Amino acid sequence: MGELALVLNSGSSSLKFAVFRAVAGDDWPLLVRGNIQGIGTAPQMSAHDQDGAALSIPPATQVRDAQSALTHVLGWLRSRFAAADLFAVGHRVVHGGPRHAGPALVTPEVLSELRALVPFAPLHQPYNLAAIEAAAQQRPGVPQVACFDTSFHRSLPAVARLVPLPAALGEKGLQRYGFHGLSYEYIASVLPRVAPQIAAGRVIVAHLGSGASMCALRAGVSVENSFGFTALDGLCMGTRPGSVDPGVILYLFQGLGMSAKEVETLLYKKSGLLGISGLSNDMRELERSETAGARLAVDYFLYRAAQEIGALCAVLGGIDGLVFTAGIGENSPYVRRRICQACAWLGIELDEAANQAGATRISTAASAASVWVIPTNEELMIARHTGRLLAADGAARRQRTGSP
């Protein structure tokens, strides 16, 4: 068995990758992290080592699709880690459907089951599966593990899973699944070490990135999240609107005569911060801008975030801790300050110096609930799952065959 695990997160025009060294225990050292952006248009690859130093990499001009993107990455990895072997590939897969409460070893049956879920996540699932297919072709003997963004939320109680349409539609898979589960699972896994005071309590985690959502944790278990049947629901995002009155969607079809494809593009790619501001989906740019559209977009993003915290507090019956994570949550003192100000009614009190300094704990000692900034690490969560599943699978095989 080799010693390296490759983690892939494949999107419509990007392939993110990370390589970890498999060691005993949970904290596998990261060796490289990188991505190819602009697949299908102007592909560019970048990569960093474990210290964040940029690595020199060959131009990605030949990359056209998932298959050639993976060829490019594997070719480069081979030249970098000459003798070492890949023992597994772990994939981020957005949808595991109602069945998968944990990661799954990829088999032809699992793959066809995941293909059937494409209509539930048409802009993500096909690209996740394309990476699995490409890896299976290029490294046929290497086990692959699919890790789902939905699995962590299988603990949602029945009322929270409900889409309140006629019950027969539930049999067609219409239920609330929840997403960003790998991020929340990672945060829940580090809370006992990083914030032991709140790990066993009522915690709201705000994953604020290009996609944005919140999760309510009770003793580290997901009891609610702001996403629903799809990753369109909930908070305002970079290009997605979050919750909208379903009557608006009907009006887009019936009143404005838009096609299903046009509505899909509007909802996934043109709304949210980008649509409101007419300027950008990047919070950094909006924070710098003085335009009325940019101000309104940021205000709406913050308004929805504060509203969602109120809703999740109602579910949890209070709050012991608030955790910020992902691109905006980890890096924007302004967004954190505004959200905490809006939560003053909960007794939350921000330590502004700690907030500006990017400290781990950013609330005052007098704050009724503590506030934290904890970087997420979905790739490490995938690597851990991959290692654990293969170790368990190997043990089960040995038990079945009686071999040591």
Ligand code: ADP
């Ligand atoms: P994803 O993984 O979904 O692409 P990230 O979690 O990396 O998203 O978040 C990306 C977003 O984080 C960017 O679109 C940008 O708006 C935001 N971001 C990154 N750094 C900052 C910062 N210093 N201030 C405000 N926003 C930031």
